[in-house]
Amino acid sequence: MKNILLLSNDSSFMDSFKNYIKDNSFFKFVFSNNLNNINNYDLIIIDYFMSEYDGYDYLKKINNKVKVIIILPYYMDSVIEMISSYNISYILIKPIIFSNFLDKIDIICNNKTNYKEAIDKEILNFFSFLGLSFKYRGVHLLYKIIFLVINDNVPINTNLYNILAKECGDTKESIERNIRYAIQVSCSRMSPSIIDEFFGNIYNQYTGLIGNMEFINVIVKNIIIMINKKD
Numbered sequence: 001m002k003n004i005l006l007l008s009n010d011s012s013f014m015d016s017f018k019n020y021i022k023d024n025s026f027f028k029f030v031f032s033n034n035l036n037n038i039n040n041y042d043l044i045i046i047d048y049f050m051s052e053y054d055g056y057d058y059l060k061k062i063n064n065k066v067k068v069i070i071i072l073p074y075y076m077d078s079v080i081e082m083i084s085s086y087n088i089s090y091i092l093i094k095p096i097i098f099s100n101f102l103d104k105i106d107i108i109c110n111n112k113t114n115y116k117e118a119i120d121k122e123i124l125n126f127f128s129f130l131g132l133s134f135k136y137r138g139v140h141l142l143y144k145i146i147f148l149v150i151n152d153n154v155p156i157n158t159n160l161y162n163i164l165a166k167e168c169g170d171t172k173e174s175i176e177r178n179i180r181y182a183i184q185v186s187c188s189r190m191s192p193s194i195i196d197e198f199f200g201n202i203y204n205q206y207t208g209l210i211g212n213m214e215f216i217n218v219i220v221k222n223i224i225i226m227i228n229k230k231d
Contacts, residue, residue, distance in 0.1 A: 002027050002109045003040070007058060008047030008071070009033040013096075020098040027105065039063045043089075043109050047071045048079065055079075059086045067108055071096070074135065093140050095168035100147065119150050122223045130198075130219075131189050138182025141168075141175055142216070149220050150227075156217050176212065183215050198222065 004027050008014055014031050021029060030041070033050060038061055048055035048070055055070055062068060067089045072079060074093060089108045092101065103116055123146055132139045144164055148154045154163065161172035168175070187195065187203070187210055195203050202214040 002042040003030070004028065004043045004045065004105065004109070005030045005032060005038065005041040006045045006047075007032055007050070008045075009050045010047055013047070017098060017101075021102065027109070039066055041066060043067045043069065043105065045069045045071065045105075049073065056082065059083060062086075069104070069108065074137065074140070093134065095140075095170070097144055097148075097164075097167045100144075116151055118227050119147060119223070122226050123147060123219075126219060126223055126226070130186060130194065132182070132186050136178075136182040136185060138178035138180070139186075141179050142182060142219075144168075145179070145216060146219055146223065149216065150223060156213055156220065158213065160216075179212050183210055183212060 006014070006017070006029060008031075018029075018031065021027075038044065038058065044058075044062060044066055046055045046058050046068060049072075059068070064087045066087070068087055070083065070088055070091045072091060072093055080091065090104055092104070100116075107117060123143055127134075127139065127143070132142070134140060134143075141164060144167075145160050148160065148163065149156055154160065158172075158176075161175045164170070164175050165172045187199075198218055199210055199215070202210055202218070204210070
């Protein structure tokens with residue numbers, strides 16, 4: 001059994017995760033907000049911003065052989081650059097879907113590489129190609145929806161907003177609005193050649209907009225094609 005330390009003072013996050021893993025028998029979790037015995041674990045998960053310390057204070061005290069997951073409130077280039085010299089196995093951006101979170105813990109603790117890793121990699125690669133920036137919350141939500149569709153075979157329809165709203169503790173209206181804004185900003189920055197190649201049939205030249213579900217459908221199809229080519 002792997003020993004895992006989760007460092008956070010976000011009581012809501014900690015309580016929700018404790019409830020989610022209450023029947024888990026594969027990992028032993030310790031929940032804390034202090035530095036005691038920090039190197040006696042197989043994996044340490046650090047909620048980077050806390051009241052007394054930030055993640056950098058913890059990282060300086062962790063043995064480089066210990067695997068680490070960092071949790072950030074949003075994508076932060078300055079923080080990622082600052083911690084890049086440490087043994088960071090993965091960086092997670094809030095809001096966190098616990099099912100994916102536990103899968104990621106399993107992969108890191110047991111050195112697994114699987115289909116979910118391939119999905120994660122291809123989503124990030126395609127987002128980068130399209131110029132989708134993770135500084136927008138809607139892009140993080142897009143990532144979560146696309147992962148759900150591909151990995152769990154969830155149908156592409158507006159019920160995805162309800163699923164994500166439940167996972168993230170948000171409203172479906174907020175989920176839809178954030179995704180729509182992220183797509184709008186992204187389309188305004190894409191080159192005409194990329195828009196024509198991938199979104200030509202669904203791109204409204206008068207409004208400069210693409211519908212959320214249509215956009216998701218195009219990305220899902222292209223990522224599945226890329227994954228299958230590598231099988």
